[in-house]
Amino acid sequence: MNLGGDRALLTGALGAAVISTSAVLVKLADLPATTTAALRNGYALPVLALLALFERRGARRTARQRAWCVLAGLLFGAAGVMQNLAVSLIGAGVATVICNLQVLVVAVGGWWLLAEKPPRRLVLALGPALLGVVLVSGVIGGATGSDPVLGALAGLANSLCYGGFLMAVRQAQRHGADRPVAMLRDVTGVAALGALVAALAVGDGGLTPSWPSHGWVLLLALGPQVAGWLLITVNLPKLPLAVSGLLLLLQPMLTMALATALLGEAPSAAQLAGCALLLTAIGFGALRSRPRAQPKVAHLLPAR
Template sequence: MEAVRRIDPRLLAIAGAAFISVSAILFRLSGVSSGTAALFRCALALPVLAPLALWERRRAGPRRRGAVDVAAGLLLGADLVLWGASIERVGAGIATVLVNVQVVVVPLLALAVLGERPTRRFAFAVPVMLTGVALAGGLAGHGTGSDPVAGIAFGTAAGAAYAGYLFLTRVAGRGQRHRAQPVLLSTCGAGVMAVALGAPWQGVDVTPGWAALGWLAALSMTGQVCGWMLIGAALPRLRAEEGGTLLLLQPVLAVAFGAAVLGERPGIVQIAGCALVLAAVRLAGRPRAERSDSERAPSPPGTVHRRDDSAARAAARSRVGTRA
């Protein structure tokens, strides 16, 4: 776990986004409902996460803020079910845009709760990001779906729940050395919400068949275990807008994996959307430059600036040598 802390958090976020971007493909290959996929995505992850969390507890001690992790998981479970319902009613393109309103909501939550101001560069990049996501998700050329009003409502709710999950994950992970325990707790919360919300609404099939179980197991290992452990390790070390921006790579990577795995051929508009997202991520994700001494706030009047004694003596010797 200590080795993970030495890796650039931006690389961790990108790797996590890559794992999660495969989720849509594996979900489609499983052929089950979104409620069933959400349940098995969480349930099949528990046998892997539980031993990791136990080993981590012995090394790093018990996890604090466990209630926050469970609350985050409840929001994640709601996101998984609502997003699937949105896709069915409004189409994948609009649903993808709506769920990615997190790129705006997460920084707003950080500003309201933590007083963390987003950069001006990020504000300029947001419209470009959302336009690129819309095009990459196939919004152009797709109809509005069978029930656009309900689909937009479900997609917006899914985006808000997703943003809440990311924000709580970031807050709960600050100053913590745990990686497996928070994902385990949030996975339990997500599974409970998937059953509570998905079972009465969409139905949950507890016997989907062996072929579907194989795809769901792959979905669980990539999207739930690897993806969220990497993202959970990255978000507490990134600014709110930077983490949310890097996660916008998911739809771009989903287009790439769809072409590689399913043989899907993205159109020119989708490729242009991917290029827009990449350009916006590059712009908004650029780290802030360190301020130079001349840019720092001036010291109050009367403040005495002390230099290191060795530096002062070296400067004095240099002046003496110059005068000689």
């Protein structure tokens, strides 16, 4: 019996389960998109700063590495805003499935920007994934949600921003970032500041503490953003790639179930077919290709 592997599997699955509550908590908070992004990062920042104090000390950080962290933080904040917008427009479950397209975005971005040619199976997954997005948006077969087309576009924007975030973090790692908690602390701080500026600029409101909205956001910050991230990143590298890839797909499926049970969401048949097609495409393209397509922090899923 491999107790270490079994423990890693259980805690990795627990991390995926914790992260799966993210979109549901965003929906329950019912705050403007920029406000939610600012608050979740702001509430998570002190906890991450405290945890970073206990992290192993590494090499002195360079200016280039800090610059990549700033870019990663801006993209991370933008991804959070787009996720929140998608949840409000198309529903927590469906939005989460679309937002997990960052797996394919990183592969294409790495090919274009870093000259890392993706495996053939991942390229083949792009067509079915795009068809799944079309079905989810309601262009074919109808859809539920206040604005499913705009929601699907926001979900795609989230995947683009989150994929860019992962690539920026990868570059930060290449330039000497060997303290993942400290790096996430810095990224979260930049994301919180960027989202706060956006919230103030558009006049969203909602920054004044209120109950229960801020309670849900606090739970969102401490649960998916901090605890879920730590459980995922610590344990998934210890698992076989096929197993960790399945855990990657577990999160959106759990979110769909939670959204149905807790929020009463009932996607149309076309949207459900689109979600199934998206999950199949992500699994087909990512399960055996992630070592080449994804950075070491590819399991960072708190924006979901």
